[in-house]
Amino acid sequence: MARRTMQETVHTTIRHKARSGESSPKSIGFLVILWLAILFALVFLTVLIVTTFIDGWNRLDSRLFTEYPASDPEDAGARPAILGSLWVIGTTALMTIPLGVAAAIHMEEFANRHHWFSRIVEVNVQNLAAIPAVIYGMLTLGAMGLMGVSNKNQVWVGALALSMLILPVVIIATRESLRAVPSEIRQGSLAVGATPLQTVVRNTLPAAVPGIATGSILALSRALGEAAPLLLLGGLVFLSFDPNGLTSGYTTMPIQIFNWTSRPQAGFHELAAAASVLLLVMLLAMNALAILIRNRYQKRW
Amino acid sequence: MTTKLPKFAASGAFALSAALLLAACGGTSDDADGAEASSSAAAGGSGLSGTIAADGSSTVAPLTEAAADAYRDVEADVQVTVATSGTGGGFAAFCANETDISDASRPIKDEEADLCAEAGVEFTEIIIANDGLSVVVNPENDWAQCLTTEQLATIWAPESEGEVMSWADVDPSFPDEPLTLYGAGTDSGTFDYFTDVINGEEGASRTDYSPSEDDNVTIQGVSGELGAMGYFGLSYLEENPDIIKGVEIDGGEGCVYPSTETVQDGSYSPLGRPLFIYVNNANYAEKPELRDFIDYYVSNSGDIAESALFVPLTDDQVETAESELASLVN
Known part of the structure; x- marks a missing residue:
């Protein structure tokens, strides 16, 4: 007292x-x-x-969505880049979120925190979140070289680089939201006879979903705006087709914008500005969704 | 009640990832999804499909891109990617058998060809278009009929900045008329080409000139001032023969006037040059989609070159290319 x-x-x-x-x-x-x-x-x-x-x-008109890049800015559009961005980000989400959430659950709920291995993993995850994006591009490039993948301009390769980029962020966000679930919830579940696994699946994880969703969406919007690692992986290409699969060639919107701004003609600069606006709108929409989920479903204990 | 909301959120998140999964599977398993791809191309042609990878010079890329763009209307299912790693980077990938086509603004070097040979990559060199730059002056300018490449270097070298300000500084026999310069902006292939052959290093240029990506600015500037000089692609000179005057260039073998003919026959040197694509022989023979695309590219090279403001091939050049390609299949 x-x-x-x-x-x-x-x-x-x-x-x-x-x-x-x-x-x-x-x-x-x-x-x-x-x-x-x-x-x-x-x-x-x-x-x-x-x-x-x-x-x-x-240039913010339908041509931006329907046309392919062309040598004449009047006939050019960002269709392959828009679809490419959706493919790469969708694949990134599928690869990252389950892995990141599972890793965070293990670290937060099951691992012995004082074990030397857990502590190494912990420190590494914190540090990996601060590494420049281009390093992940080089890492993926090296990995593809070792695996003997010669055609690096494939959706899954790009998604792999972006996955590594945002995995630490997803893990950290998930751990934070798991930590915010009071231990009384876990203890109550265990007290009525649930196994630790049942406790996580039925109580802890659902309670943490708003935080996980918010963190993941913000991480994905970082990946959406990223160009550097994909430039290293041969993402700067002209496509005559719609990206349509995991092994399909791709280019993404930030790369297309980069490409257009380096062209001499003024028409391409307008097009780059229009594509930037579109990218900005997509990013704002994703952030708005994250805020919406947080405000709507977040609980105060 | 409180536990219900997160459950809903969880199911929402699950539905989202499920939708993504479905989208992912939809694309891989079923390429005929192209119904929503809305490409106006009729499913005509012979139904070829496959992927074609090109890489190389950013000067040649607009040609290959234009070919790929037009080819989509012929064979909608053939996927063409055109990367721009530069001529050298393009050959590195080409000789590692990573690409089918290498765009090049110069012939392959011996050491690059050695790399290809080591990797067992055989190739065919095809001239796909001709590139020409013209140096232009005011029509009233009666002294600069012909300039040597040395004189051009004197005018445009980085060291000339603030030093060579009058025509008399270039050659004592020229009048003391102030020299006003117009040139290409530093982002353009024209700038890279001109600085490379005139100043000996790509990107090396004096900076006290009016750079413009809009070649009409150069035309207006040069036509309005007696001492003005500019350079740009040959097509602009041919479109405006009355208000600007082309300068003959002496690259060591006499004065040659810039024209489609002199660029095509190679006599307009060094400001005229052929542009190449290199084709992987084995892939050309084995991949019907590559064969079809290259044949389309070569037979339409005239239109493609003109739309990209290059000088088209002569009939002889087209025939040479076609016969070389034909010999690969047999």
Whole structure:
């Protein structure tokens, strides 16, 4: 009891000090700098988005969705790139989410956290999340070389690189949301005779689904906007066809945008701006979905 | 009640992944899904299918891309990919037997051919189009009838920036007329080609000129100023013979005027050059879709070259290509 009171006193003094410090010139100066930083970032972002919109407005029409890339910007569209992005991201989701969720469940619910192996895995997952995307492209390139896959422009190869890129993020997000499920839920389930596996499948995991879904969607939207690893894997190609399978050739929207911006003709720059707007809309839609799921299904215990 | 919501979310997530799975399976198991692919191509042709991989020069890529684009209307199920790793990168992949076609803006080098030989890749070189650059001046300019490549290098070298500012600086016999330069933007293949053959290094150029990706800017600039000079693809000179004047180029073997004929016969050098595709012999013989595509490409090379603003092949060049290809099948 005495400890509790002491803690409270310490807290109040800290709070008090902080409040009196808020009006000091130093703090106000710092606050102004923070506001300017935010303002600068927002203005920069707005200018970027508005100019992209203005540049691409004329080409934001059905041709973007129905036409194939062509040497004449008037006849060119991003159809293979849009379908390619959907294929690659869909495959990435299928490869990553089950694996990532399973890994997180093992680490959080079953593994002995003090075992040296678990600790190595733990540290590695944290570190892998911070590795630049292009490294995963090189890793996949090396793996394909060892496996003797000469045609690297295949949907599954690209998806493999993006999977490795976002797997750590999915694992971390899943672990966080599993950790947020109170242990009383698990103990209650175990107390009425459920096995640990039944507890995870019927109680812990369903309770954590909103967090898992949000984390996974955000990770996938990172993969959707990624170009660097796919450029290394030969994703910068002209396609005369719709990507239509796991072994089909592909190109994705960020790569198509990259391709068009490096062309000399102004018409392609407009097209690149239009495709950027489309990519932006897709990313915003995915983020909105993530926020929606979180707000709707997240529980406070 | 509270547990119901997450369950619903779980089933939603499951349904989502199931839908993705279905989409994935749908594509692999059943290529005839192309009904929704809406390609206006009639399912005509002989029903060929398969994949064709091309890689190489970004200068030649627009030609191969245009061929692939048009070929989709002939054989909708043949999948053509065209990558642009540059001529050297293209040969590296080609000699590793990773591609069927290598786009090249220069002939294969001996060491590259050795790589192919080591890997057992036999190939055929086909000239698919001719590329020509023209140097143009104002029609009133009566002194620059013919320029040597050395004089062009004097004008365009990186060291000339701020130094060579008048025609008299190029050659003492020229009048002291200010030199105004127009050229290609640094993203274009024209810029790469011109700097490579004139300044000896791709991308090496003085920067105090008006770069433009829109060649009409060059035409207007050159036609409006007595001392102006510019360079661009040959087709622009041929379309505007009255307001700009082409300069004869002396590459060491006398002055040659830039024209379709001189580019085609190879006498307009070094600003005229052939563009190549290299075809893997074994694949050409074994893959009917590759054979059909290459034959289509060669027989339509004239239209393709003109649409991409290159100089088409002569009839002789087309015949040579066709007979070389025909010999591969027998």
